[in-house]
Amino acid sequence: MEFRLLGEIEARLNGEPVDLGHARQRCVLVTLLVEANQVVQVDQLLDRVWDERVPIRARESLYSYISRLRQALPGVGFTRRSGGYVLTVDPDDVDLHRFRRLVDQAREAGDVRLFDGALALWRGEAFADLDTPWLAGVRETLNRERLAAELDRNDLELNVDQVPQLTARAAEFPLDERLAGQLMLALHQSGRQSGALAVYDETRRALAAQLGIDPSPELTKIRQEILTNSGAVPAARFELPRDVSQFTGRGTELRYLLADPDGVTAIDGMAGVGKTALAVRLAHQLAPQYPDGQLFLDLHAYTPGSTPLTPAAALDKLLRAIGVSAIPDDVDERAALWRTRLSGRRMLIVLDNAADTAQVRPLLPGTSACFVLITSRQRLAGLDDARVLSLDVLAPRDAVALFGRIIGDERRLAEPGAVEEVLRLCGYLPLAIRLAAARLRHRPRWMVAHLAGRLRDQRKLAELQAEDRSVATAFSLSYEHLDAAHQRMFRLLGLIPGPDFDVHPAAALGDISLPEADRLLEGLLDVHLLQQPSPGRYRMHDLLRAYAAQLASDESATVRLHDYYLHAAAVAMNLIAPQERHRRATVPPSTTPIPTLTCYDDATDWLESERTNLLAVQDGRFTSLLSALIWRFLYIRGHHDEALTLHNRAVAAARASGERVLEGQALSNLGMCLERLGRFSEAVEHHEQALAIFRDTGARQLEGHALISIGVTHSWFRRQDTAMSLYRQAAQIGRETQTGVLEVFALDNLGIELAELGDYEAAIHHYQHALDIARTEEPPYLQGHALDNLGRLLARLGRFEQARDHLMQALELAHRSANRTFEIEVLNSLGETARIASDPAEALTLHHKAVALSEETGSRSELARAHNGLGQAHHDLGDGSAARTHWETALALYKDLGLPDADELSAALHED
Template sequence: MSTGTADSARGEFASLLRGLRGRAGLSQEELAHRAGLSVRAVADMERGRTRGPQRRTVAALVAALAPGEAGAEALERAAAGGRPRPRATPAAPAGLRLPRDVGDFTARDADLARLRALAVDPGTGDPPVVLVTGQPGLGKTAFAVRAAHGLAERYPDGQLAVDLHGTRTPPADPREVLLVLLRACGIAENTVPQDTEGRADLFRTVAAERRMLLLLDDAADEDQLRPLLPAAGPVLTLVTSRNALTGLEGAHRFSLGVLRREESVALFSRVIGPERVAAEAQAARDLADLCGQLPLAVRIAAQRLAARPQERLARLAAQLADEGRRLDALRAGDLQVRATFALSYGLLDPLARRVLRRATLAAGPDFSPQTAALLAGTTLREAERCAEELADRGLLQPDPAAERYRFHDLLRLFAAEQLAEDDPAGLARAQETTALWTLARATAAALHFDPERSPAGDPDRATAPHGTEEARSWLEEERAQWLDALGRALADGHHREVLDTAEAMHWFSDRAQEWEQWARVFLDSVAAARALGSRRDEAVHLNYLAWAYNLCVRDPASGLATARAALAVAREVGDLLQEGWAHGYGAGALQRLGRHEEAETWLEESADCHRRNPAPQARLAELSTLNALGAHLRSMGRAGEALDLHRRSEALCRVGIPGQSAELLALYRDNTFHHLARDLGGLERWAEAEPLLRRALVGFETAGMAAWSEPVRLDLAITLRRLGRSAEARAMLEAARRGLAEQSHPRQAEAELELMEAIRSGS
């Protein structure tokens, strides 16, 4: 359309609109209100400043003015005359055509089906915008291209693809992108406005009349993207971005994840052939795992193998198994995993880069913002901000339920390489600071479970756990971190801190007996005691270690050797309490080794040590030993003798122990009730056993002692079966089986057998 023709059309539309508004008796403000337009928009149209208003704008004016059929048609003709007329464009320019589809594209079937359904029925009147996001290397572009080719027939007016260079500096300017798009749509360059807003308005006008597919690849941010999005018409826009673009309104989001192992193996098969994969099936699975199921990494490995048809898959798997060589090996021509990650890393600000690379020093599979803050030497608030940004950019994976983050395996390797940017001495200081802070928090948290001491010494009272529930959650979530801190502090010579933390864990360890790591904790504390030259502490922590070997690791041979070492040190320093405990832990190991007569002798010696010791702590130890001796006698078929011993324990509980808390004495009392009930069961006095078991169960559940409550639940279920209360017994057996399995408790097999017997017998 010539400039003169367009000007004439605009003038005709303006004149018609002024006349119709006048006949309707409306002011510009009233017309704007009725039509849902701005007053400025109405004024510009009446002055001939607006190039051919869109059909929906004309429809809104007609609805407000009610000019009749002839008037409506005249208004639409005048508007259409002013709209830009594209030149004939049978195909998009070469630079804007869809990229080639990958013939061996694998997986994503469910996401592709969802996207096709969205194209058929967007669910709203607005043109659908599909946003495909995820970490680098997930194949976002390949997915969008596959979808675009599959949908091309639905968009006969064209399919345009633009690279927005979101991972480059600077990214594509939306003003320039709009010019390219308008030229591709056949708009003469000399009719295109100079400003971004004008170009965006013109592109929306053109797109509103077309059934078109638009692929905007590698978007940087919302500001770059918004001017490029059609506002009306049958246009489907596919956007890919490494960033979450959380501020983008109304988009249909597709967050891609890594492949499943079988999908990765399928991609290998498509690239190098199923026969080659079948010949080394395990190596193919290993390769998939070593690539972290990341599509880019899997494709690179596959294409390397395709270029070397004689190379064995196992050879490449062996190369990738070396973490130091893995990223070097994951390159094929111009495809490189490291380079892909580097694009995203280079766009981060200095603090975010420091948080990312130093977070690789965190122990365990995930980490908290607090750990990231300590390692990076920044505030918690800044670390939280950086972690959220890194998650939005696909460089960290947020936990769906907790404020914790994890790395993809390959991203962790890449980020760890960037530690070369840091001064080694500064890194060492950051790790030492983090370890000591973490140990102080762990010590304070563990003291929530110590009935004789109150929590103290937390390094940050504002974020400190409150109460046993929060304390346990922190100790569980940060287990890998404080265990690593314990070892690091030991290596750095902070022996007192190691010893204090392990001592604080003593009571908490009873509530988490299923943790095998307790042996590691007390190995470190024994080493710390020896480094400090404290023989008494050495005896104490050797006894803790013997307990861990017996109950947590279930290594009675090591338990016996450690108890003997504790006994020797205790005798050397004249510590009767630790001598008694050493006899008790040694007896437990001997019993597990099947040396029952020796175990009985050691238990009697333990009881004698405690009986001769006037200290209040010895009374608690005597209770424990009497209960253990009674349990041993019961296991030897001497339930009557066991019952007599446990009656003595019950008498000690009734008398009480000066200086001991009611909470602690309640635990010992409930433990004694459990033993008494088992003795009575051994004598088939089931009715007498039931109330004792119920009291013990309530007490342990109230105290949160699952390691003690679940065996009681099993014994109560057995008692109920013997009393003929089948339905109640079976429900309790099922609960006990679940609880014992969660702890990997030695009695879970017994629970399974009891439940199977109950099912078979119908009782």
């Protein structure tokens, strides 16, 4: 099937003409063919076929026309999709699209024969037998494209035989100076100097009369050279590569670049991020503003098998492109000649794939009338006056769109979750997305999920390649351009376990000073092998990390990194909980500097920033030591899920290495985490295993803490006698070993049990005793537990002002220490106090805050307590429905936790 639109409308099936029906039916076909393989909405079809005179039954007529076209054109797909129609056809079967493809290829190759083949497809005016406002607009656009192709062709080969054609076209387009210049040159070559000068005069008069402007410097220069008989002036050249058909996104970047397209603009970014595609798209949009020509020069900084062009070689190519044949040897003379020849011209020059500022500076024009667009993997900081855009990876939405344009929307929509995973594994890098999608497109039996599974493999870079293109090759070119020190640092950074880092682990990996590490990191940042998400923090794109990890093999560097992390974590924990040093493992010192940590806030900030890195380390002994170091930090910050994973891994690692004390500490830490998550039976089991290990190894202080932990779990099940016995044993160990923190926790918990038994005076005595000891210990939040317990008891005794005072002090301590777990407890205590004091509205506010924090931290027991409190407050306010909803939520949690509170709440609900 062949469709002809560049003349009268024709369709031929196996060489025989097809009857396409009346004019409106043919107009429907033409509209779909112009937008071949794209959905045209029904409303668009109606507007384009009938313009503003759409009849009432136009939709029925449209459906009838398409039905007849299906019958007349067997094998041609007219598909209803997304509120419109799409005509599926090979673009080469439509002369309009074949024309555009041949012109693009001709421009890219500089091939006259391809231009001639494209122009031979024209048989007259496009859609000559149809006339609608929409088609008239398309026709005008195509006429301009045809003229531009003719002029581009003439730039390559202009001779006297073309004078008749050029004369006719000049009469048709009297304001086109480029066309006038070509006609003048052709006439001059034929010896008709006066005719050439007459064309100039006619053009000058037309420009003045219709536009009020003078001829351009380029056209005036042609006239002057004809007058002086100095020979033919080469016409402007238009060398932009073909625009990327699947270009997607970058709307924000284009708007920024189009806002001020004069002077010099540099686009930098990592390999494969789409710098050249963006530059070419921008250049095509700006091309009409630069009638004197558009040049494209690949400087080969990162081209496989090529060496970067020297400035001298680049200037040679540029000068020849504008018609200079006598080129001086000296690079400075070439640069001066280049600037001279560009004077008075408006040209667009794309310098692609630049190595550095030194390579491009001699190539810059001396006039702002020309626009220079540079792409580079290097930040060109030396171009002081240039506008700079550092290109990032695609936004997720644009990445999905690009992937879908390559594999087809049907496959994309069938597996949206798998598509998102593939794009995430590609790091939203355009080159990686294109290669992954191309791999999928050529394997029609693959599911997207299968590709995602292959990309999850350690060898995922091997999947991202097609023919001569691959992500690994693109990265290797960037790596090979580095000096030895930067190459070594790049490899070592592949050993960083988490997503981002600062200068200290880089120094540890390299066994170098902080200033040297900073210099190397900034160098890698300048060539886009690193990113900087925030001041002082660096990260690698996921695919670059995978590439660096393939190159890294320095075991001693890994040891230094682990020593750094453990030493810094130990220093931080000594600031957060100095009284618990006896519970932490001894770790080796770091041979490289650690951050300056001088207070509690410094320590918590550092641990939060490095938490992901610390927890990502895959090393058994490191994991065991880390568990014994940072358990308290994870506990007070409410990172219970992460703690659960860490402590489970630590138990397994310690058992494998036979380090029993570390095993006991990991079991104890795991038990506390399980308790906080409401898994009390499992918690008791782990604490008892830890207790047995501590007794076997003579770790008395750790034994005391294990006794308290076991007592707490018994307390949850209202086994007061057992819990109090365990607390007293722990208090005794605390006194014997002079471990104040151990005695504080034991006394606090004893007070809780005494209060539950109704012995309020004894309870207050124990709380006050614990508070006195805590005030002599660090950190301050130790006082908070005694203050919280004391406040709750005072509230039960009706001493509300004292209760609030103690609880507010406790809340302040929780805030100051960033102890989110304890903050939830105090919020619930304040809520309960407010309700007892007949302020249910305040109780609602406080318990809602506790719910939010509990859900964030996974503290299920406190979440149940908060919902119970909300139920009580709503009941006091007379909202029985809301009260029941919260009580039922609390009841479900208590039952799931296996706590006796469930029985009490169930009975209360039944009574209500």
